[in-house]
Amino acid sequence: MQINRRTLLRAGVGGTIAGIIPTAAPALAGPRRRRPTIFVAGDSTAATYAVADHPRAGWGQALHVFLRHDVTVVNEALSGASSKSFFDLGRLDRILAAIRPGDVLLVSFGHNDEKVTDPARGTDPWTTFPEYLRRYLDGARRARATPILVTPVERRRFTADGTPYLSHGEYPDAMRALAASTRTPLIDLTALSFDLWGRLGPEGTKDHFLHLDAGASPNHPDGVVDNTHFQAHGAIELARVVVAAGRGLPGRDGRALRRTSIPDDVLTWPVTRPAES
Template sequence: MSLTRRQTAAALLALPLALTATPALAHGGAGGGPRGRTLHIAGDSTAAQKYADAAPETGWGMALPFFLGGPLAVANHAVNGRSSRSFVDEGRLTALLDGVRPGDLVLVQFGHNDEKTEDPARGTDPWTTYQEYLRLYLKGARERRARPVLITPVERRRFADDGTARPTHGEYPAAMRALAAEERVPLIDVQALSLARWQELGPDGTEALFNWLEPGASPNYPDGRQDNTHFRPAGAIEVARTTARALLDARVLAPRDVRGLDAHVPERRITWPQPA
């Protein structure tokens, strides 16, 4: 498998990286104390940091720190429009791994853009190239004595006429589940968990979670928006809570590593910085 675009890595390193941590946690304690662990997120727009010009669109990685306790930081490398393939080919995996230290976690969620098989820069086949690219993330994390975690892609908001929540990711979640079993790495099945949650909430109840906006509701979307893929703050908080709880249930995180899993998180806690 050719990784011909790694030469772009240097330029891409200048792009913004959302790092939710204090300097002491990210780089070692004050006075040379113990360094906290970091959760590095590799993913697409559903997880990515959003900026003021996209608000109220919100990635679930922005809300994940609300549910983490102890010396845990989040380094959110997820970027809009990326697949398991393009994230590697653009040098973004290299940039992520440069910051990984022993004991860290590398959370990997791709699928939305891998499905765009008409685009040779992003599309993958679920049972061949998708798995091959995902193995690069596992290998890179393991080489740095970090723990890789595979996360199936969060579901879109799709309902049949009878109100049944519909899966939209084809064979990609199954391919990731099979790879996790083969490689013996933790799997957080957010696709299944989110599909069940959307079914519970129904078409009306899920609308407030996604970036559905009436005309004039946001200056960023003057004509309104009907987006069944990306989240508003409530949806990002919902998916982040689900992810944190699943990491605990899978014993990837210990009880001391999480907080507030059943607590109300006000949407006003989400903020959108200005673009760099």
């Protein structure tokens, strides 16, 4: 969980002119404005990873890089989760117990919903997938928080001639349709990441995904080729995409979004994965 806090205090003074306060209207401290929190419900592509996983990182782990310090990020994204299993495990209930008016809930599933042969996780794109997603939307709205749907980030998939191709079937379309029918804000991370991977190409995407040579990382001594998950650079750049597209997100930091190069060490890896501890 990335927490950055700054105290905001406003004094509400009636009838103040040029610093003079009439005796009939004493100075009163106004209500303290609550700092907004962004909650993330999602899967391994968004999760926060531990020291033992370094340099693997999820885009939820990097959201704070592009937000002002008065915004809190609570990343509940869980490795291996689908919209169904996250709900069945009580993880949505955990978020709804903490979420407050003015907060935001980012909801991003699809990778594991596609595992239709797994009864614990698989959903149908046009029936059970939107049915489960509605529970997230309805729960956030009951708490007077703002839900935002985030289509699943694209995997690294290229044809032999270097052309990227889509891998999520009908799940992104189902989420887009749900967003339209429920008037829910949508961040189309499928389309945005697919465009990014296409511009970077097969070689340029390797430093975004978890591609490491043998000996490059003590946590992966034999190397790794993972075309679904990200290393720090990729997580940071995807967080940039999410925040730039998320016009309803509180505290977007325009200066950070304009920075073309952000070092990997802006991220931290906790001792344990927070969503699993």
